[in-house]
Amino acid sequence: MNTNPAAEVARDDSEGMDYLVSLPRRMVTVYLPILCFLIVLLFPFYWMGLTSIKPNDELIDRSLNPWWVVDPTIAHYYHLIVNTDYPVWMWNTMLVAVTATLLSIAASVMAAYAIVRIRYAGSRWVGGMIFLAYLVPPSILFIPLALVVFQYGLFDSPMALILTYPTILIPFSTWLLMGYFKSIPYELEECALIDGASRWQILTRIVLPLSVPGIISAGIFAFTLCWNEFIYALVFISSSENKTVPVAVLSELVEGDIYHWGPLMAGALLGSVPVCIVYSFFVEHYVSSMTGAVKE
Amino acid sequence: MAEVRIRDVRKSFGHVEVIHGVSVDIADGEFVVLVGPSGCGKSTLLRMIAGLERISDGQILIGDRVVNQVPPKERDVAMVFQNYALYPHMKVYDNMAFSLKLRGADVGDLDARVRRAADILGLTALLDRFPRQLSGGQRQRVAMGRAIVRDPQVFLFDEPLSNLDAKLRVQMRTEIKELHQRLTTTSVYVTHDQIEAMTMADRIVVMHDGIVEQIGEPLELYDNPRNTFVAGFIGSPAMNFVRGTVRANGGPGRLEAGEGVSFPLGDGWSAHDGRPVVYGIRPEHLVMAEPGQPAVDGEIAVVEPTGAETLLVSRIAGAEFQAVFRERHAFRPGERVALAPLLDKVHLFDAETGQHL
Ligand SMILES: Nc1ncnc2c1ncn2[C@@H]1O[C@H](COP(=O)(O)OP(=O)(O)OP(=O)(O)O)[C@@H](O)[C@H]1O
Ligand SMILES: [Mg+2]
Numbered sequence: 001m002n003t004n005p006a007a008e009v010a011r012d013d014s015e016g017m018d019y020l021v022s023l024p025r026r027m028v029t030v031y032l033p034i035l036c037f038l039i040v041l042l043f044p045f046y047w048m049g050l051t052s053i054k055p056n057d058e059l060i061d062r063s064l065n066p067w068w069v070v071d072p073t074i075a076h077y078y079h080l081i082v083n084t085d086y087p088v089w090m091w092n093t094m095l096v097a098v099t100a101t102l103l104s105i106a107a108s109v110m111a112a113y114a115i116v117r118i119r120y121a122g123s124r125w126v127g128g129m130i131f132l133a134y135l136v137p138p139s140i141l142f143i144p145l146a147l148v149v150f151q152y153g154l155f156d157s158p159m160a161l162i163l164t165y166p167t168i169l170i171p172f173s174t175w176l177l178m179g180y181f182k183s184i185p186y187e188l189e190e191c192a193l194i195d196g197a198s199r200w201q202i203l204t205r206i207v208l209p210l211s212v213p214g215i216i217s218a219g220i221f222a223f224t225l226c227w228n229e230f231i232y233a234l235v236f237i238s239s240s241e242n243k244t245v246p247v248a249v250l251s252e253l254v255e256g257d258i259y260h261w262g263p264l265m266a267g268a269l270l271g272s273v274p275v276c277i278v279y280s281f282f283v284e285h286y287v288s289s290m291t292g293a294v295k296e
Numbered sequence: 297m298a299e300v301r302i303r304d305v306r307k308s309f310g311h312v313e314v315i316h317g318v319s320v321d322i323a324d325g326e327f328v329v330l331v332g333p334s335g336c337g338k339s340t341l342l343r344m345i346a347g348l349e350r351i352s353d354g355q356i357l358i359g360d361r362v363v364n365q366v367p368p369k370e371r372d373v374a375m376v377f378q379n380y381a382l383y384p385h386m387k388v389y390d391n392m393a394f395s396l397k398l399r400g401a402d403v404g405d406l407d408a409r410v411r412r413a414a415d416i417l418g419l420t421a422l423l424d425r426f427p428r429q430l431s432g433g434q435r436q437r438v439a440m441g442r443a444i445v446r447d448p449q450v451f452l453f454d455e456p457l458s459n460l461d462a463k464l465r466v467q468m469r470t471e472i473k474e475l476h477q478r479l480t481t482t483s484v485y486v487t488h489d490q491i492e493a494m495t496m497a498d499r500i501v502v503m504h505d506g507i508v509e510q511i512g513e514p515l516e517l518y519d520n521p522r523n524t525f526v527a528g529f530i531g532s533p534a535m536n537f538v539r540g541t542v543r544a545n546g547g548p549g550r551l552e553a554g555e556g557v558s559f560p561l562g563d564g565w566s567a568h569d570g571r572p573v574v575y576g577i578r579p580e581h582l583v584m585a586e587p588g589q590p591a592v593d594g595e596i597a598v599v600e601p602t603g604a605e606t607l608l609v610s611r612i613a614g615a616e617f618q619a620v621f622r623e624r625h626a627f628r629p630g631e632r633v634a635l636a637p638l639l640d641k642v643h644l645f646d647a648e649t650g651q652h653l
Contacts, residue, residue, distance in 0.1 A: 187381035190348050195395035195442075196369035205394075209385045 045269070052076050052266035059261055076262035077270075084252060085240050086267060093244040094274065096158050097226035100165035104222050105215060107166065108173035113203055115174070116181040117189065127178060134171035141167065142231050149236055160236040161244070165226050173218040180214030181207060216282050227275050245271040298359035298449040298482060299324045300345060305354035307340055307506075315340055316506045317354065322499075325480040327473075331493040332503035333529070338486040341503070342452050345484060346375050358449060374443035375452040379459060380435045382427040382442075388414075389423040392441050413445040416475070433464045440472070444479065451476075451483040457492065469496060490530050494518070502526050524650040527576050527643060533607060535576045536617045539647060544569035548590070548639075551575045557613035560590030562639035568653060576643040579607070582619035585636035593634055599627045610635065 051059065053072040058064055080086045115127045145164050154160040184207060192202045208215070233247045240252055249267040253260045300322040307315040315337045322328045330338045343349040345356055347368035355362050363371050374395075382391050389410060396406045414420045417437045427435055436456060443451055456472075457465045473496050476483055487493055493500050494514045502509045502517065502525070510522045514530075521527035527535045540553035544566035551559040551573070559575055585591030594610035594617060601607075608619045610633055619635055627633070644653045 185379070185381065187377045187379060188383060190346075190368075191375065191377060191381040192383075192394075193348070194346055194368045194371075194373065194375050195446075196398040198369075201398065206383060 045272075048265045048269045051261055052263075052269055054262065056262060076266040080263045080266050080270070084263070085243075085248070086245075086270075088241050089243050089245045089248040090270070092158060092242060093227060093246075093271070096161045096165070096244060097223050099158075099162045100169065100226045101219055101222040103162070104166040104169035104173055105219055107170050108177050108218060109203075109208070109215065111170070111174045112177035112181055113207060116178050117207075118199075127175075130171050131175050134168075134175065138168055138231055142235055145232070146235055155236060156238050156242055158242060161226075161229075161232060164232050164236065165222075165229060168229075169222040169225060173222055176218050176221070177211065177214055180211050184210050220278060220282055223278055224275055227271075299326075299357075300450055300482060300484065301355075301357040302341070302345070303355040303357070305341070305344060305356060306352045307337070307344060307349065308352045313352075314506050315344075315352075318503070318506075318508050319354075320501050320508065320511060322482060322484065325482055327476050327483045327485065327496060327498045328501060329485045329487060329493040329497035329499075330501045330503060331487055331490055331529075332509075334488055336503045337506045338488070338503055339454055342375075342454055342484060342486050345450070346373055346452050347371050371450075372446075372448050373450040373452055374446050374448040375454065376439045376443050376456045378455040380427075380439040380456075382435055382438055384427055386426075387423065388419060388425055388427070388430070388438050388441075391427065391438055392423075392445050395442070395446050409445045409447075410441075413441045416444065416478075417441045432460055433468065436460060436468060440475070444475070447481075449482065451481050453483065453485040455487055456485075457487070458489075465492075472496065491532060494530065500530075502529060504529075520652070521643065522652055524574055524576065524645045527645070527652075531578055533579045533618045533620065535578050535643070536582075536615075538575045538613065538615055538617075540573065540575055542568045542571050542573055542644070553613045555613050557592060559592055559642075560637060560639060561642060561644075565644065568644070572647040573653065574645040574647055574650065576645060577637045577641065579618040579620040581638045581641035582617070582635045583638065584621075584625065585634035589636045590639075591634040591636040593632060596627050596629050596631050596633055599629060608633070 050067075050069055053074065053076070054069045055071055055073045055075065058070060064070065111130070115123050115130075145167065149155055149160045149164065154163065188206055188210075189202050192206050197205065228246055229244075230246050233244045234251075237243050237247065240248065243251070245267065249264060249271065253264045253267060300320075302318060302320045302322075304317045304319050305315060306313060306317050318337075318341060320328070330341060332338055340349060344351050345358075347363065347366065351364050355364060357363065358371055358373070383394065386394065392410045392413060393406055396409060401409075410423075411420070414423055417440060419434070419437055419441055422430060422434060422438075427438065430438065436459075439456065453472075457468050460468060469492060472485075485496060497514055499511060499513055500517055501511050504525050509529075510517060510526045512520075517526060517530045521530060521535075524537065528537065538551070538553050538559065540551040540559070542561065542565055543550050543552050543558075548563055549561040549565045549569070551561055553559060553575070559577075592612055594612035596608060596610050597616065598609040599606065600609070604622070606621045606624065606627070608621065608627055610617050610619065612635075617635070645651060646653060
């Protein structure tokens, strides 16, 4: 065979010390564990998808193969979208998640920057306290917060969630962004200072552009948390038209002890779509912000 | 352009004072180099001129204005950092244009200035690149370009060449010098490399442990060091020192260095008869002794030929002495050699204070 060495090299896409690892060995050490992980992680989705397209009689028929569907139907989805408030719940969740995320990120950026870069007495202390706040579990915090929400007359309105979610989101995002801002060399800011930039200009024109990956990961984290949040949404919202997806699916699609498994699973599956979309857009940034910081 | 006057400036970090009253007057258009060993406070002093560090005590004037309380952006200075501090997310053009944009310069003027600076530094082909796509030397030039587009009153450099390899450093040294001759902007340049200081400076400020040891033109420091620190710091290879006592004994004096070794002295030292001193002689001022010439005897330890000259390390009175020869001799380690100091080049320093006598 007449092979061109350059082409040979170009086709060899293995990296670094990969050549030391033979294929069978890689099967056992790399692909097999990954496969196990994937099966464990993806099985719930498979089950959700499967259940959501099974007709009701197949769902309760124990003689059929539970791992497969014979006669798929979209009746559950139809029911969910037409006969329930599902689109409204979706909208509520979206509204709450997006607004709370934006609010928290804006607050965290300023908090983190101030703690990391503005020298004042006790800045480290403040940083520590913020992290401490993150350690208080929401399942305890919701009791005093409920009182506050009531007093301000926010009960059963999206504002109740939009204003309480940041109590969970800000500490973690601030902490994450602090780490990120710390990795930006001091000289860059000093140089900008001499170049004539104000603090605000340094933040918006130097620090923020360099922390985009960090901000995106904080944003994804906040968005996911808002989207999935359960306790606050359960406690602070009572009427169906204000509910968010995770709560509504459970409280509106379960009547007494009757579980409407089809619509329930359809609702859960549809509910995870936006998070998947957000992740797939930003996954590159997310990973890079976890593994590295600013490189010149 | 402006002169910079530093008047009895002090700096403390917490309770620790690291600069103990420094005064330097820098004339308009002068290129002054701050040099000294690591940790002596050069960067701190420079950062105080830039406004990045608060001045604990004393005054700094740029032009006729006391700038103690003036924020960096209003001081009209430009600084080049050791690691260049280029904005990684901006292209070379935007890096250079950044300060002008912040000042709201009009677009045509801005473009013209950036292009002129790029032209001076040979960066025109690189304007569309990001800093990570440049070599070390190119980044260094961009950092310079960013400083010169602004046409500031003062340039500040903090060890701008220390991240470059030796050859590039020599080349950039020349370029910076040429740039200064062309722009004649007052410049303060920090380095710990005395060769860089000697070759670039109009005047050198030698610092040590937060004080100024001596200020002067390069050759003046070389010829007339005020104390042992300056004498040892300026010049490479460094000056040889030996402790001893002056003995006048009537004629030309000698320095008794113990172990029966004595060094010849010229005339005029007899006034210091009996005084304990430090005797200093530069390696290039030791020559092979002619017969009958006053000399010291040493044992050759190491011979280091570099081509143009040969460095000879010999052991005299238990100390190592370096000598440099331009002419070639057949030295062998272990042999004995008689070295004659050029008597008018000998320095004597007080043994206690280190001050030149
Ligand atoms: N932010 C700071 N806080 C406390 N001490 C500091 C600070 N910055 C500098 N120092 C101290 O001040 C002294 C002078 O530091 P400086 O950075 O000016 O030295 P330098 O002459 O520039 O040294 P080098 O050649 O290593 O850069 C050092 O002893 C250093 O430890
Ligand atoms: Mg320094």
